Amino acid sequence: MTEGSISVAASDSREQPATPRLQLRGIKKSFGGVQALKNVDFEVHAGEVVGLVGDNGAGKSTLIKTMSGAYIPDEGEILIDGQPVTITSPQDSTRLGIETVYQDLALCDNLDVVANLWLGREAYRDIIPGLLRVLDETEMEQRTSEVLKTLDVRIPSMRSPVATLSGGQRQCIAVAKTILRQPKVVLLDEPTAALGVAQTRQVLNLIRRLREQGLAVVVISHNLHDVFDVADRVIVMRLGQRAATFEIHNTTPERVVAAITGAEYGDVPKTAEGL
Amino acid sequence: MSDSNRGVSQQGSPETFAEQPAHSGIGDLPNPRSQFSLQALMRGDLGFIPVLLTLAVITLYFQITTSGVFLEARNLSNLTQQIVVISILGTAAVLVLLLGEIDLSLVAVAQTCAAIMAVLSVYQNWNAWLAILAGLLTGLVIGLLNGFFIAVLRVPSFIVTLAGSIGYAGLLLLVLGRQTTLVVRDPVIRSIAPTYLSPVIGWGIPLLLVALYGLGIWFEQQRRQRAGLPVKSPTKLALQIGLALVVTVVMVFLFQSYQGVPQSVLISLGVIVVFWLILKKTPFGRHLYAVGGNPEAARRAGINVVGMKLTVFALASTLAALAGIMLTSRSTAVATQISSTLLLNAIAAAVIGGVSLFGGRGSVWAVVLGALIIGSLDNGLDLLNQDQSVKAIVQGAVLLLAVTVDAVVRRTNPGKGK
Numbered sequence: 001m002t003e004g005s006i007s008v009a010a011s012d013s014r015e016q017p018a019t020p021r022l023q024l025r026g027i028k029k030s031f032g033g034v035q036a037l038k039n040v041d042f043e044v045h046a047g048e049v050v051g052l053v054g055d056n057g058a059g060k061s062t063l064i065k066t067m068s069g070a071y072i073p074d075e076g077e078i079l080i081d082g083q084p085v086t087i088t089s090p091q092d093s094t095r096l097g098i099e100t101v102y103q104d105l106a107l108c109d110n111l112d113v114v115a116n117l118w119l120g121r122e123a124y125r126d127i128i129p130g131l132l133r134v135l136d137e138t139e140m141e142q143r144t145s146e147v148l149k150t151l152d153v154r155i156p157s158m159r160s161p162v163a164t165l166s167g168g169q170r171q172c173i174a175v176a177k178t179i180l181r182q183p184k185v186v187l188l189d190e191p192t193a194a195l196g197v198a199q200t201r202q203v204l205n206l207i208r209r210l211r212e213q214g215l216a217v218v219v220i221s222h223n224l225h226d227v228f229d230v231a232d233r234v235i236v237m238r239l240g241q242r243a244a245t246f247e248i249h250n251t252t253p254e255r256v257v258a259a260i261t262g263a264e265y266g267d268v269p270k271t272a273e274g275l
Numbered sequence: 276m277s278d279s280n281r282g283v284s285q286q287g288s289p290e291t292f293a294e295q296p297a298h299s300g301i302g303d304l305p306n307p308r309s310q311f312s313l314q315a316l317m318r319g320d321l322g323f324i325p326v327l328l329t330l331a332v333i334t335l336y337f338q339i340t341t342s343g344v345f346l347e348a349r350n351l352s353n354l355t356q357q358i359v360v361i362s363i364l365g366t367a368a369v370l371v372l373l374l375g376e377i378d379l380s381l382v383a384v385a386q387t388c389a390a391i392m393a394v395l396s397v398y399q400n401w402n403a404w405l406a407i408l409a410g411l412l413t414g415l416v417i418g419l420l421n422g423f424f425i426a427v428l429r430v431p432s433f434i435v436t437l438a439g440s441i442g443y444a445g446l447l448l449l450v451l452g453r454q455t456t457l458v459v460r461d462p463v464i465r466s467i468a469p470t471y472l473s474p475v476i477g478w479g480i481p482l483l484l485v486a487l488y489g490l491g492i493w494f495e496q497q498r499r500q501r502a503g504l505p506v507k508s509p510t511k512l513a514l515q516i517g518l519a520l521v522v523t524v525v526m527v528f529l530f531q532s533y534q535g536v537p538q539s540v541l542i543s544l545g546v547i548v549v550f551w552l553i554l555k556k557t558p559f560g561r562h563l564y565a566v567g568g569n570p571e572a573a574r575r576a577g578i579n580v581v582g583m584k585l586t587v588f589a590l591a592s593t594l595a596a597l598a599g600i601m602l603t604s605r606s607t608a609v610a611t612q613i614s615s616t617l618l619l620n621a622i623a624a625a626v627i628g629g630v631s632l633f634g635g636r637g638s639v640w641a642v643v644l645g646a647l648i649i650g651s652l653d654n655g656l657d658l659l660n661q662d663q664s665v666k667a668i669v670q671g672a673v674l675l676l677a678v679t680v681d682a683v684v685r686r687t688n689p690g691k692g693k
Contacts, residue, residue, distance in 0.1 A: 090575075106575050110568035110635035111561075119565055120576030122558050134556040138498045145504070 019082040021046045021216035022067065022098065022185045027076035029062055036062040037073070038240045044185065044216040049207060051227035051248075052220045054237030055260055060220050063237065064187050067218075068100040069093035080184065099178035100187040105170055107177075109163035113155060114144045116162050117177050147176050151209045153202075168199025172206050185216045192226045204230045224253045236260055325680070326628055326644045333648060337655035344658055345651075348533040355540045358650035359468070360385075360602045362543040364621035365642035366550055367594035370587050372625055373554075373567045375634025376432035380421065380439035382618040384592045385599030386609065387447040388413045392600060393609045394450055396461045403463035407600055414596025415589055417443065422588035426581045432588075444613050451611050458608045467542075468604035471535035478531070480541065481523045484548065489516040539601055546594065550639045563587065567635030616667075619674070620649050627677040648673065 020043035029037040037059050044050045054060045065071040067078070069090040077084050080096055087093050093100070107116050114137070123136040123143075144158055153172040155165060162170060171191055178186055191207070192200045207230050210217050221227050227234055228248060236244040236259040244259040337345040344350055364381050371378040392410030395401040401409070417439070424435040451457055459465060471477075492512060499506050507515075530536040554560035565573040566583050574580050603609050626632060627648055628641020652673065656666045 091577075104571075106569070106572035108565045108568035108572050108635070111564060115561060115565075119561075119573070120578050122561060124558070133558075135558060135561060138495070138502050138504065141499075141504055142502045 018045060020044060020079075021048075021081060023079040023082075024063075024067065025077050025079070027063070027066055027073045027078075029066060029071060029073050036240055037066070040076075040237075040240070040242050042067075042235065042242070044218055046184070046216050047211055047214045048233065049211050049217040049219060049231045051231035051234040052218055052237065053222070053224065053227060053234060053256065053260060054243075058237040058260075059240040060237050061189075062240075064100070064189060064218070064220060067093065067098055067185075068187055069098075094181070094183075097182075097184035098187065099181060099183040099185070101171075101174045101178060101189065101191065103189045103193060105174040107162045107170060107174060110161055112161055113158045113165075113173055114141050116173060117144050117147070117180055119177075121181075143180070144176075147179055150213070151176055151179065151206055153206065166199060167195050168202040171195065171199075171203050175203075175206055175210070179210070179213075183215065185218070186210055187218045187220075189220050190222065191219060192221065192223055200226060224256055227256075228253060238262055323629065323640070323644060326641075326648070330644060330648050330651065333651050333655070337651065337658065341655065341658045345655055348529045350654065350658070351529055352533045352537060354647075354650050354654045356468070356537050356605070357654060358646040359537075359539045359543045360598050360605070360617070361620050361624050361646045361649060362642055363546055363594055363598040363601060364617065365624035365646055366546055366639055367591040367598070368622045368625045369630050369637060369639050369642055370550070370563070370594075371432070371591050372622075372630050372632060373563055373634060373637060374584060374587050375567045375570075376425065376584070376587075377622070377632075378421070378432065378436045378588065378591050379618065380417075380436040380443055381591065381595045381598075381621060383440040383443035383447065383613055384414055384417050385595040385602065385617075386613055387443045387450065387599070388417070388596035389599030389603040390447050390450045390457070390609045390611075392464070393457050393459050393603060396459060396464060397457060403461045406461070407464065410600055411593055411596045414593040414599075418589035418592025419585060421592060422585035425588060426584035440613075440618075447613070448611055451609065455612070456608045456610045459603060464600070464604055465607055466604070468537075468539040468601050470538040471530075472538055472541065474531060474535065477536035478527055481527050481536070485516075485520050485523050488519060492516060539605070542601070544643075546597070547639055547643060554639055559586075564635055569635075616670075620670075623670075623674040623677065624649055627673065632678070645677075 022042075022044050024040065024042040027037050027040045027042070028035070040059070040063060042063060052060050052063070062071060066073050067087070069087045069092050072088055078087055079085065080098075085092075085096055087096065087098075090100075108119065111119070118140045123139040124133040125136040125139075126133050141158060148155070148158070151172070153169070153176060155169050155173070162173060165173065175186070175188070175191070188207070191203050195203060204226060207217055207219065211232075219227065219231060231248055234246045234248060234251070234256055235242060236246070236256060238260065239262075243262070244256075246256060246259075334345070364385065367381055368378065388410040391413050392406045395409055396403060396406040421432075421435055421439055424430045425432045472480075492515065496506050496512065527536060530540075554563065562573065562578045562583060565576065565578060566580055570580055573583075624642050624645030625637070626645065628637070628643070628645035630637030630641045649670065652669055653666060656669065
């Protein structure tokens, strides 16, 4: 029903309303007196790209942070493959296969691509078992090469410091970093912000690759053009609620904008007939 | 001299400038970096080459002005022994600088720990090795104390170690009591620094290290080949190992033609090799660079940043204690007067060698080059009978120049620093 990009054969073999890879039900979250999320449902399927859009303060970030474990919801439940799970910290979220790529990318500019990809989970080789172990650069470089090939990320050299790469390449490295952990769900926060045209295309291609790998992908973006380019579904947040959901095939950017601004009932003439 | 130094750096850091540009990696983008250009120089991509050139110029100048005395075996033997303490302190400074912090208490710690060793040896008649161990342990404890304030309580390291340097200087006075100098008579402690090694050991250990280095490189290339990764050409490898061998042989030959390889020089080189391997080959070293480059990214990658800082400050102070012990052994006494130039020289050695003051950039081999430059200036100006005033002015200018280069490189390429 929602998996527009999956082939017909694939959706046939599955029961029609497939279990979402990641599902949130009735999520509520308040900060002091402000209700940031009011009973929000959310779902993303395997092999699907969901665009999460909304104005500033609509609750997108709060929702993403709930999934990534940065915030603990006041109410509501989170399910992965239909199983209820508890996420109380970013570590929980990572353990459950949810990876988040934040806008600031969290790369070490002084380290090379291989070192960044494996940071904190390096491959080792025992020199004296139990006593002395050293980094296994060969293994890491080989796996890096494989991952970058799979994702079709092109960089001048795997041993060049990340600082020498372009913004698009850096974004790709940040995403590739999460892929090494073989996640189920990847959350991308504004992946194309501040990128040029060619670099944006590079990142959008990468998102398509993630979908081809069968990952569930959530993209937060202000750029509707990019969302329409890559997403299968768009979920619109407004004033802490899920205001609307669109299949990308059956909608237009104008209708999505109308939903974001809360103008869908009449303000925008074009969408008046689309109710 | 310049030849030997070039060799030291080659031997020490093949990764930093020999290996990087060679790999083509994924994709077919052209490698945008050319090796020898002004831009590359500004980016700091040339690694140690600018520093080596500086050292070559200094060497040439003194060689000519002292009519050949500078490069005599006797003078080189002296020079390398003069920079042992700076090298060890400089290594400590590199560890802290890589983290993006600073330790101003290194020299105060060095002298305090040495004083504790001396007092235990002279007044308490402790066994020399126990006294040395006590000195090193004092360094460890002081480092943990520094680290506690910096890592756990998050007080800026500049302030903590500045206060520390004053406090530890006071502790030094307390330990030594009324005496301004305490002469150490223990033969073991006195013999650490001035001993010359027998030819068998003097030749054996360096050659063994070169052999291990060559084997390590060969083994790694084999693994890379099996994994289908790009490998360096055999000519390049042979050149790399050959250069290390030539430099080692020339240096040892020079030492042997005087009195032999000084034990203290071998100890300080040993310290540098060990820390080079730790930084290059272990997860600890990788994480140290990561914390220096981007602490937030390191934290998110699951690296224990607080533990990292504690460990680094503990290591730095322990190394400082070792430097203090070497200093005591060389001068056969401990003094209450804290050396006014030693701290700056140690940090300068690191910075001149290209270690960034802002964290995450530099190699521990930088210390060898930096210390050689500082040592050469000191030694050469002494040979020319120059006054302390001239020496101070020249050294100040060189340090300023090095820090300026660091700042300009970072400004030209803002991505590289923090």
